[in-house]
Amino acid sequence: xxxxxxxxxxxxxxxxxxxxxxxxxxxxxxxxxxxxxxxxxxxxxxxxxxxxxxxxxxxxxxxxxxxxxxxxxxxxxxxxxxxxxxxxxxxxxxxxxxxxxxxxxxxxxxxxxxxxxxxxxxxxxxxxxxxxxxxxxxxxxxxxxxxxxxxxxxxxxxxxxxxxxxxxxxxxxxxxxxxxxxxxxxxxxxxxxxxxxxxxxxxxxxxx
Amino acid sequence: xxxxxxxxxxxxxxxxxxxxxxxxxxxxxxxxxxxxxxxxxxxxxxxxxxxxxxxxxxxxxxxxxxxxxxxxxxxxxxxxxxxxxxxxxxxxxxxxxxxxxxxxxxxxxxxxxxxxxxxxxxxxxxxxxxxxxxxxxxxxxxxxxxxxxxxxxxxxxxxxxxxxxxxxxxxxxxxxxxxxxxxxxxxxxxxxxxxxxxxxxxxxxxxx
Numbered sequence: 349x350x351x352x353x354x355x356x357x358x359x360x361x362x363x364x365x366x367x368x369x370x371x372x373x374x375x376x377x378x379x380x381x382x383x384x385x386x387x388x389x390x391x392x393x394x395x396x397x398x399x400x401x402x403x404x405x406x407x408x409x410x411x412x413x414x415x416x417x418x419x420x421x422x423x424x425x426x427x428x429x430x431x432x433x434x435x436x437x438x439x440x441x442x443x444x445x446x447x448x449x450x451x452x453x454x455x456x457x458x459x460x461x462x463x464x465x466x467x468x469x470x471x472x473x474x475x476x477x478x479x480x481x482x483x484x485x486x487x488x489x490x491x492x493x494x495x496x497x498x499x500x501x502x503x504x505x506x507x508x509x510x511x512x513x514x515x516x517x518x519x520x521x522x523x524x525x526x527x528x529x530x531x532x533x534x535x536x537x538x539x540x541x542x543x544x545x546x547x548x549x550x551x552x553x554x555x556x
Numbered sequence: 557x558x559x560x561x562x563x564x565x566x567x568x569x570x571x572x573x574x575x576x577x578x579x580x581x582x583x584x585x586x587x588x589x590x591x592x593x594x595x596x597x598x599x600x601x602x603x604x605x606x607x608x609x610x611x612x613x614x615x616x617x618x619x620x621x622x623x624x625x626x627x628x629x630x631x632x633x634x635x636x637x638x639x640x641x642x643x644x645x646x647x648x649x650x651x652x653x654x655x656x657x658x659x660x661x662x663x664x665x666x667x668x669x670x671x672x673x674x675x676x677x678x679x680x681x682x683x684x685x686x687x688x689x690x691x692x693x694x695x696x697x698x699x700x701x702x703x704x705x706x707x708x709x710x711x712x713x714x715x716x717x718x719x720x721x722x723x724x725x726x727x728x729x730x731x732x733x734x735x736x737x738x739x740x741x742x743x744x745x746x747x748x749x750x751x752x753x754x755x756x757x758x759x760x761x762x763x764x
Contacts (some may be wrong), residue, residue: 378624380634409639413620413635426586427588429586431584464584
């Protein structure tokens, strides 16, 4: 998604070789028009399942707006966002999954109320970032507990070198990332070339 | 906003006399179409300042989608969401404000990066709930630190009996709440009658 990559280059800040800060338009300040374009691009990438999505699942906080704008382009399925605050993990009204944060070096948990994810529901997972994949795998785990079905995982920015998408694909999930960062080098952000993105599948990406 | 009140009656759950749970459509699962209608209603309520809003400010997590959909109807000003995670409150890149949560009985802090709120910017504060007003007053405090200007406060559901709007109006702020709960009684939700909402101001509410 060229407009997104251009924005990452112009407004993103690379820190060291691991961190990419995009809080000027994605996860602290939000460019709402860009979010609409992101939602529309997810529709294009997942056009084959556009009308099959029962629910869009994400995790608070910065996934919420991305998921909500994506819903508009998929016929308005409900968005459910997993919550991060710690509550009693024995609460039987919720599914829980542990998530290890590499950047913050701590273990936390995400949860969703059981009544908002039912067996057999077809789920599209949406998130702003995919790094080591811990948050996404936490959501995958919640969906498995609910015996719902994952149709795909849509990511705004993937840091490929941290391995999250590899883990997800190994488990058989389809991952669509709108911008794939291959590496961060001398504070330069290097994107994966679209021609190299073969293993993502050939989901009508002529527009790029 | 009748459609919102009807939804609160049909899907909201009153617990005791203080708590109203609306997580089936507002703050865990999200009804995106309703959020569009909420954004449009805020435009109607604040129609006199529709093109004057430089920035929409909210707080994570459930305020984010409300604020983002409101932005669409105000000419797409950037949305900034205050963050709740605890970081070093001495970090000079941020404004901090303490927030007392009555429901969780704990003190937390909210913060925004200084670069995303500048002196003189005209700010519309948007949030999903207004109860005791602590979160809103925290945001007001952040705006004051930045020497920005508050044009108004837009709230989806106000629990009037907890006094938040009274505190905000006492400080001179305009508050527009789309549904005002006067009291919760015997697990029944009692809304304030629109004819009694005189002190909110007469901002073109003919449609209601």
